Amino acid sequence: xxxxxxxxxxxxxxxxxxQILRGLxxxxxPGEIHAIMGPNGSGKxxxxxxxxxxxxxQVTDGAVTYKxxxxxxxxxxxxxRQGIFLAFQYPTAIPGVSLGNFLLAAVRNVRGAxxxxxxxxxxxxxxxxxxxxxxxDFAGRYVxxxxxxxxxxxVEILQMAMLKPSLAILDExxxxxxxxxxRIVAExxxxxxxxxxxxxxxxxYQRLLDYIKPHFVHVLVAGRIVQSGGPELALELEARGxxxxxxxxxxxxxxxxxxx
Amino acid sequence: xxxxxxxxxxxEPASIEALSRQMGEPDWALEARRRxxxxxxxLPCPERTQEAWRRxxxxxxxxxxxxxxxxxxxxxxLGEGEPEPPVGMPFEQALSHEPGDFQDLRxxxxxxxxxxxAMNAAWRSGGxxxxxxxxxxxxxxLRIAHEVPAFQAPGAFFPHxxxxxxxxxxxxxxxxxxxxxxxxxxxPVVDLHLEEGASLQYVLVSRWGEGTRAxxxxxxxxxxxxxxxxxxxxxxxxxxxxFLTGNLEGEGAKSEFLGLVFASGGQHFDVDTLQNHHVxxxxxxxxFNCALNQASHSVFTGNIFVAPGAQKTDAYQKNRNLLxxxxxxxxxxxKLEILANDVRCTHGxxxxxxxxxxxxxxxxxxxxxxDARRLIITGFFQxxxxxxxxxxLVAWLAGLMQDKMEASLGT
Numbered sequence: 162x163x164x165x166x167x168x169x170x171x172x173x174x175x176x177x178x179x180q181i182l183r184g185l186x187x188x189x190x191p192g193e194i195h196a197i198m199g200p201n202g203s204g205k206x207x208x209x210x211x212x213x214x215x216x217x218x219q220v221t222d223g224a225v226t227y228k229x230x231x232x233x234x235x236x237x238x239x240x241x242r243q244g245i246f247l248a249f250q251y252p253t254a255i256p257g258v259s260l261g262n263f264l265l266a267a268v269r270n271v272r273g274a275x276x277x278x279x280x281x282x283x284x285x286x287x288x289x290x291x292x293x294x295x296x297x298d299f300a301g302r303y304v305x306x307x308x309x310x311x312x313x314x315x316v317e318i319l320q321m322a323m324l325k326p327s328l329a330i331l332d333e334x335x336x337x338x339x340x341x342x343x344r345i346v347a348e349x350x351x352x353x354x355x356x357x358x359x360x361x362x363x364x365x366y367q368r369l370l371d372y373i374k375p376h377f378v379h380v381l382v383a384g385r386i387v388q389s390g391g392p393e394l395a396l397e398l399e400a401r402g403x404x405x406x407x408x409x410x411x412x413x414x415x416x417x418x419x420x421x
Numbered sequence: 422x423x424x425x426x427x428x429x430x431x432x433e434p435a436s437i438e439a440l441s442r443q444m445g446e447p448d449w450a451l452e453a454r455r456r457x458x459x460x461x462x463x464l465p466c467p468e469r470t471q472e473a474w475r476r477x478x479x480x481x482x483x484x485x486x487x488x489x490x491x492x493x494x495x496x497x498x499l500g501e502g503e504p505e506p507p508v509g510m511p512f513e514q515a516l517s518h519e520p521g522d523f524q525d526l527r528x529x530x531x532x533x534x535x536x537x538x539a540m541n542a543a544w545r546s547g548g549x550x551x552x553x554x555x556x557x558x559x560x561x562x563l564r565i566a567h568e569v570p571a572f573q574a575p576g577a578f579f580p581h582x583x584x585x586x587x588x589x590x591x592x593x594x595x596x597x598x599x600x601x602x603x604x605x606x607x608x609p610v611v612d613l614h615l616e617e618g619a620s621l622q623y624v625l626v627s628r629w630g631e632g633t634r635a636x637x638x639x640x641x642x643x644x645x646x647x648x649x650x651x652x653x654x655x656x657x658x659x660x661x662x663x664f665l666t667g668n669l670e671g672e673g674a675k676s677e678f679l680g681l682v683f684a685s686g687g688q689h690f691d692v693d694t695l696q697n698h699h700v701x702x703x704x705x706x707x708x709f710n711c712a713l714n715q716a717s718h719s720v721f722t723g724n725i726f727v728a729p730g731a732q733k734t735d736a737y738q739k740n741r742n743l744l745x746x747x748x749x750x751x752x753x754x755x756k757l758e759i760l761a762n763d764v765r766c767t768h769g770x771x772x773x774x775x776x777x778x779x780x781x782x783x784x785x786x787x788x789x790x791x792d793a794r795r796l797i798i799t800g801f802f803q804x805x806x807x808x809x810x811x812x813x814l815v816a817w818l819a820g821l822m823q824d825k826m827e828a829s830l831g832t
Contacts, residue, residue: 241787257800270787
């Protein structure tokens with residue numbers, strides 16, 4: 162078996178003093194697609210933000226290892242340069258900064274300025290935009306400003322295509338998408354997946370997993386993974402909902418003794 | 422070319438007579454100076470209790486005891502392409518060459534309301550004239566540079582620029598003001614007159630040296646269906662007070678006043694805009710973005726006046742402030758006086774520091790902390806700059822902002 166791309170051990174994360182992740186373990190190897198499902202408030206977005214290095218998310222215990230290195234001390238930009246990518250649930254608008262210029266700056270930082278030639282960059286960008294059904298004039302529009310929900314999500318996947326990460330984290334990429342947009346976005350992701358790459362699909366609903374087929378499905382409840390399985394687990398969850406799991410593993414359930 | 426006067430500025434008529442002679446002006450121009458001098462002596466000094474002077478000390482702009490710097494401006498064209506016919510010249514030359522555009526001065530000059538306007542008219546020591554030909558669109562932006570090189574401090578510089586857009590003429594004019602180090606009082610006056618259907622983009626780049634205190638007055642007259650876009654770019658100088666006024670005098674006139682201030686160190690910028698809607702169906706749009714670093718201070722006062730009967734007026738104004746340091750301070754004061762009942766008038770102001778979400782988003786795409794900040798600031802300016810037409814102009818302005826940003830943020 163190949164070395165893990167991402168190894169999360171006993172991860173505890175607090176946001177503004179409130180403990181959200183409480184001992185999360187996960188291993189992602191190259192070529193694997195993992196889905197993390199869970200009800201609202203289970204810590205899905207906390208996990209993605211913590212993995213990307215958001216300064217407001219404090220790791221209070223545990224460790225995250227990426228390509229064999231502990232990344233705790235790495236700021237977000239270092240993680241990006243090392244190949245970690247987060248497709249945001251709520252992408253931020255940057256007024257006055259065109260998507261084209263923003264992506265050029267991003268690609269230069271990630272690939273190294275010397276490796277990026279403006280003309281080739283332009284060609285590559287236009288091709289990627291075409292693949293994702295994004296109109297060319299979006300390159301001149303300000304990043305995420307006035308974009309519809311679906312446009313924002315497509316543009317997230319466009320950024321992923323341009324940055325070519327080793328580890329992609331898709332945070333609720335399906336939310337706000339109609340079925341056609343969902344298909345386009347999912348196809349976009351599938352085209353990008355390589356045997357060297359790991360993908361973490363974080364979602365509330367099963368429907369995205371009809372398009373992006375996971376090898377593993379994990380259920381996150383109250384900051385821990387409480388169940389893992391194959392793709393069939395997602396269908397099961399869709400059928401029976403999260404209620405039962407919440408009763409057994411939710412924050413109000415009897416505490417689990419550490420190490421038990 | 423700069424020439425310093427031998428004597429310190431005083432209230433004797435001899436000083437203005439010498440100036441007028443040195444600048445080779447017609448007799449009526451000297452007469453206008455005499456009347457301006459009398460008005461300057463007569464008019465009271467502004468008091469700090471007056472609303473316009475509450476946040477900037479008026480006594481900073483006292484000209485007495487200073488040596489006047491005479492500066493001849495340089496003219497060139499921005500961008501690439503065919504040369505344009507010459508449409509501009511130094512103000513004092515135009516007095517003889519284009520007397521038709523100076524009827525007001527030939528009739529003794531205006532009745533002054535403000536002491537500083539009279540000051541500029543009495544001791545005028547530079548400036549430019551531009552006449553945009555009728556029914557012509559000039560392709561390349563005309564740039565006029567007024568640079569006061571090394572001078573004997575304390576100095577004073579009083580340029581007057583007049584731009585006349587004749588019927589259905591169209592042009593872009595960029596005027597840049599700068600000075601060497603040292604204590605300088607600079608008080609430029611700009612008057613813009615757009616005849617029916619004329620269209621002008623006018624950019625005023627205020628990049629005075631560190632020791633300059635600047636008092637800028639811009640007045641625009643818009644006739645029927647004329648269109649004016651003004652950009653005030655506040656970059657340099659120690660203390661700047663500016664009054665920017667658009668008078669919509671003909672129906673269907675459209676004025677857009679844009680502002681960008683990047684203040685750093687201990688710089689102080691205090692800008693008043695006034696959109697005067699005298700007639701119906703005019704529209705005005707004001708967007709003023711101020712970024713403040715270190716212990717700098719900015720004041721934006723946005724006045725909108727709608728006269729009785731100026732129905733179907735559409736007036737909009739917005740002021741955005743980006744505070745880059747905990748010690749920086751921005752004031753935003755909207756003042757609306759609306760005496761007509763069928764109008765649309767909106768205004769708004771925002772104050773923000775670095776947005777943490779934007780910062781994280783950019784960092785998650787590989788941009789380092791400092792680069793992310795630069796991009797956020799650049800975007801803040803770009804939003805305003807991109808309202809102007811012409812790629813060469815936009816690129817030049819973006820470059821100016823970039824230079825100031827690098828100087829302010831350091832490496």
